[in-house]
Amino acid sequence: MxxxxxxxxxxxxxxxxxxxxxxxxxxxxxxxxxxxxxxxxxxxxxxxxxxxxxxxxxxGGDRTRYIIPALKDALVKEGFDEDAAAKAAEDLVKGGLGKKDKKHEGAVKTLFYITPMEVEALASAYCKEQDVKKKVRTAIQTLRGPVRDKDDTSIPVHDKADISIFGRMVADDHSLTLEGxxxxxxxxxxxxxxxxxxxxxxxxxCNPEDIEGVGHMGxxxxxxxxxxxxxxxxxxxxxxxxxxxxxxxxxxxxxxxxxxxxxxxxxxxxxxxxxxxxxxxxxxxxxxxxxxxxxxxxxxxxxxxxxxxxxxxxxxxxxxxxxxxxxxxxxxxxxxxxxxxxxxxxxxxxxxxxxx
Incomplete structure (x- = not known):
């Protein structure tokens, strides 16, 4: 080493x-x-x-529970309408990124460490996969290793130096964990x-003159x-x-x-x-x-x-x-x-x- x-x-x-x-x-x-x-x-x-x-x-990484809005925005940029993007974003989350938090809209229950380029790669892979049953699985795969296009050419994700150094632990899908x-x-x-x-x-x-003592102590x-x-x-x-x-x-x-x-x-x-x-x-x-x-x-x-x-x-x-x-x-x-x-x-x- x-x-x-x-x-x-x-x-x-x-x-x-x-x-x-x-x-x-x-x-x-x-x-x-x-x-x-x-x-x-x-x-x-x-x-x-x-x-x-x-x-x-x-x-570029952010450790956050609010990953659904980011995925939705990326899917809208790929051509989805608002409703379809929202549904696809939730499907991606269910596919291994976490469990949806019902109390907080757009959030999952545990923090997820992800970068803007990884979000874009997820959305792009989801859109490019033609088999409906494979869309989520193909997209999630981009977080498990180098992203590749249909010609098996590596698509670089340049902004994950922090994830590479500090690591990513994913409780819901251990295959997405990356050793720091x-x-x-x-x-x-x-x-x-x-x-x-x-x-x-x-x-x-602003104490009145007849009031003595402090306003606060600790x-x-x-x-x-x-x-x-x-x-x-x-x-x-x-x-x-x-x-x-x-x-x-x-x-x-x-x-x-x-x-x-x-x-x-x-x-x-x-x-x-x-x-x-x-x-x-x-x-x-x-x-x-x-x-x-x-x-x-x-x-x-x-x-x-x-x-x-x-x-x-x-x-x-x-x-x-x-x-x-x-x-x-x-x-x-x-x-x-x-x-x-x-x-x-x-x-x-x-x-x-x-x-x-």
């Missing part, structure tokens, strides 16, 4: 990047002590949204963390932490025909660069206006190599001590020592290994992409 890996150290002051069911920052026990944690799902969404914003021609080429760990702090409480009050600006939990984040891309899987095999080399390189940039710069948006957790990484190790993914999280199994000098410097030292230990002990020798801040973001991305 050819693997692209990113090892990231990122420090955040007062923040609550990822909340649990009671609104507190998520935590985990590692090395016998409590750490701050941000779930992989939380950070994946932030990465996905940034990549879609900066490279929408490749990252991306692998993501939960981000954990390199040191012990205890959540703190921010007690706040709000003043009623409390929010927060923490501060230096996180270790790890993610990897299975480049062989990502380049396969079922994923992004239809892309030209230059387009594939654009996808990789867009992903790297989003992976480094995207931050979960929780309390983005009140706590402003938009801090770029302090240190990044990027590698391209052959072999299974290998995290460096055990560099922090023993907590990093600040000693009045902060956590960043000692966390960077630990990660570099662990990387060298992996090289010496297990022959962990990448094709290339690049560091930020030794290289600028542009040069870092360029150097990794050149070796993909």
């Amino acid at each position: 050819k693997t692209l890996e990113l090892h990231i150290l990122q420090s955040f002051p007062v923040s609550c990047l990822n909340r649990d069911d009671v609104g507190a920052p998520k935590t985990a026990v590692f090395g016998g002590v409590q750490r701050a944690r941000v779930s992989s799902q939380c950070w994946k969404r932030a990465i996905r949204m940034m990549a879609k914003e900066t490279a929408s021609e490749f990252f 080429a991306g692998m993501f760990s939960h981000a954990i702090s390199t040191h012990r963390v205890s959540n703190e409480i921010d007690f706040f009050t709000a003043v009623d600006d 409390a929010n939990e927060f923490n501060s932490a230096c996180y270790y984040r790890y993610m990897a891309l299975n480049l062989d899987l990502l380049r396969s025909e079922s994923h992004l095999g239809c892309l030209a080399d230059e387009e594939f390189s654009q996808v990789i660069e867009s992903f790297i940039r989003a992976a480094l710069l995207a931050v979960p948006h929780a309390r983005k206006n009140s706590m402003m957790g938009f801090n770029p990484p302090e240190c990044v190790l990027g590698t391209v190599r052959e072999g299974q993914p290998v995290s460096l999280a055990n560099a922090f199994e023993r907590t990093v001590d600040a000693g009045g000098d902060g956590y960043i410097e000692n966390s960077v030292k630990r990660m570099k020592e662990k990387f060298e230990w992996m090289r010496d002990t297990y022959g962990y020798e990448p094709v290339t290994a690049l560091w930020i801040p030794e290289k600028s973001l542009d040069n870092f991305c360029r150097g990794l992409v050149e070796n993909v």
Whole structure:
């Protein structure tokens, strides 16, 4: 397996990047002590949204329950009238895309991950199939592999880089499930963390003079932490025909660069206006190599001590020592290994992409 890996150290002051069911920052026990944690799902969404914003021609997916209106519109463009398009869209949904939600018009009961080009391919295949009994089956087949026309020529779907990286799970039809080429760990702090409480009050600006006290009071939990984040891309899987095999080399390189940039710069948006957790990484190790993914999280199994000098410097030292230990002990020798801040973001991305 050819693997692209990113090892990231990122420090955040007062923040609550990822909340649990009671609104507190998520935590985990590692090395016998409590750490701050941000779930992989939380950070994946932030990465996905940034990549879609900066490279929408490749990252076009939407995870939604409202797929029936999109299918209907695509069928209307193919020449169906409104009623026939609505009926055909519902037939396609019943064919494996989900179960119709009777409480919400146009929705299915579970989220479905799909791109605009896939919707168009579904509608086109449905229209081109002459056998009425095969229309739905033929259309659904477009989501199981490369779309092909009647002459068996592949019809490229260029906008599913996000689905190819993050994967698609379909409960109603497992054959539509696509394994994601991306692998993501939960981000954990390199040191012990205890959540703190921010007690706040709000003043009623229009209180009568004889009314004392505040208009509202409450409390929010927060923490501060230096996180270790790890993610990897299975480049062989990502380049396969079922994923992004239809892309030209230059387009594939654009996808990789867009992903790297989003992976480094995207931050979960929780309390983005009140706590402003938009801090770029302090240190990044990027590698391209052959072999299974290998995290460096055990560099922090023993907590990093600040000693009045902060956590960043000692966390960077630990990660570099662990990387060298992996090289010496297990022959962990990448094709290339690049560091930020030794290289600028542009040069870092360029150097990794050149070796993909």
